[in-house]
Amino acid sequence: MKKIFEYNDYRRFLKDYYLVKKKTTGFFTYRYFAAMAGFSSPVFLKLVMDGKSNLSEKSCRRLAAAMQLDIAESDYFETLVQFNQAKSIEKKKNFFEKLRTLGQNYSVTVLESDQYDFYQKWYHAVLRELLPNLPGDFDRGRMGKMLLPEVGARDIKKAVALLKRTGLLVENSDGTFSQIQKLISTGSEVESLAVRDLHQQMSRLATAAIEKVAKEERDISGLTVGLSAATLEYIKKELESLRARIMTRVAADGNVEQVYRLNLQLFPLTKKNRHNPGVSL
Secondary structure, rough: OOOOOHHOOHHHHHHHHHHHHHHOOOOOOOHHHHHHHOOOOOOHHHHHHHOOOOOOHHHHHHHHHHHOOOHHHHHHHHHHHHHHOOOOHHHHHHHHHHHHHHHHHHOOOOOOHHHHHOOOOHHHHHHHHHHHHHHOOOOHHHHHOOOOOOOOOOOOOOOHHHHHHHHOOOOOOOOOOOOOOOOOOOHHHHHHHHHHHHHHHHHHHHHHHHHOOHHHHHHHHOOOOOOOHHHHHHHHHHHHHHHHHHHHHOOOOOOOOOOOOOOOOOOOOOOOOOOOOOOOO
């Protein structure tokens, strides 16, 4: 079975632990597992694994002891529980940083740390698109001056190292760069957490572009409309379809002249009219 450090979901870890024990020890049931950890309810851990119940700090310690986790594993497990169960984005970020600190302290690599770092700076994604379209002898010291806004040479160096380390870019023998895959998915909880920060950064850049970028080089517009729930779902599906069509075109474009950011934003400006849903506001 994988070590706890290879998980970013404690419920998945518990499920895998249970399945391994069940397979290797015939008598290992949910009831036995619960009793071993000192829980009176025979179905409590099943509810936890299914996401229907949470673990308290005391429950974490009981489980860690029952699974015979060492000090490092126990610390990571308890922090992972806090990370997964945190309600606010800020708390999730704080607990993830704590997971990374634990990883450094115990000389282990926390899963998806590099992927998390990729979304922390807006220019990481820009460089991923820009670098494959530059010649191998291009002065990397000048690269930051190509960005809007400009980025310092030291940050560019760190960004390139991150892109290479994560495999998002591969440096060829002639100094040029290639993308192994065109698209990046953001399905995991860690990546989704970091993507929120990226969206905020890009929104601020979009605001700045209204004043700093010529109208001929941008398209910033919007609509304020009243919607029913059905029309909201229709628009969301249309936007999803539009993104797919645009990415198909982008993937086939072999003549990149400039890196752009496309924001598709749809969000409510009022609370829902719950008293009379059939009446528009």
